[in-house]
Amino acid sequence: MGGYLIVGVHSDVEVTLHKGPPVFTEQERYKMVRAIKWVDEVVEDAPYVTTLETLDKYNCEFVVHGDDITMTADGTDTYHIVKSAGRYKECKRTQGVSTTDLVGRMLLMTKSHHQSSLNFSKEEAGEIGVDSSTRSPWTGTSQFLPTTQKILQFSAGKDPNPGDKIVYVAGAYDLFHVGHVDFLEAVSANGQYIIVGLHTDSDVNRYKGANFPIMNLHERVLSVLACKHVSEVVIGAPYSVTADLMDFFKVDLVCHGRTPIMPDVDGSDPYAEPKRRGKFKVIDSASDMTTKTIVERIIEHRLEYELRNKKKEDKEVAVFEAMQRAEQEQASRSQVQPTEEKEAK
16 A cells, blocks of 8 residues: 555553553553564554644555544544545455454463452353454454465565575464564574474463463464564474474574473473584573463453453444444435436426
């Protein structure tokens, strides 16, 4: 749609006012958006309602949003000003990717939570993502179906340049977050071509337990491919870094973070081969953010997020129904008008 992408990110205050408490802090969100490979510039503390003054200030010709509607706390379309001015464009949102559904999955994570004072059943938690009575017509839960075209849209599709140092890292990369960004940024200081091996859902569940991973393998692939520090992704990478893998990708260095390394199913060290070759390095990203941290935030504020999601979807359903009624009325008037003209003749 254009040659330069500026992304406005709302402050915690704005998000809380119009949607409810954000999962990530504004500083975390600023950093995460800057790490997306298609983003050229980030505007911090962007106004929730986009104005013409905002577009002009940053020399933007138009604003783009998905084909789902967003509204303020009082139910006003956040893009009504730029729509009226003809400076608004839409793109189709990715089907099957829903924050509401992810929150529902996270609330099913730990047995300790199910047994706490905030005790609730699997059915109750699932309703947050799939309750048909409050399901959004735009962002409701549906199954994510990956295609080769979708993966190609996210993939850089570039081979290493001659002389590039190739670095390999592997893991779950579940609920891709600022901790992952910090780690991959630190890894990129050790080479020019970064390959991320994504473990299968069954492998992740084996070493993380509970209901991990929250995002399935295909969802995690697109999340990692969107990061500007990542050159290539191995889908369903073997848990142990093998000699064949290192030779095939011509890996110069294998990196791992400070998190404990769980042995493979046979009890062996999954990084034995790169260690034997003297090509293993532990990277300290200085970040304490983990997927577990995000889950704990959601669980701690469970009722707030449940209320946030319900309010959001109730507003969207109301607007959608109003739009449908307006379309039906317009269609009825269109049918009546030719009949009246015929009778007049």
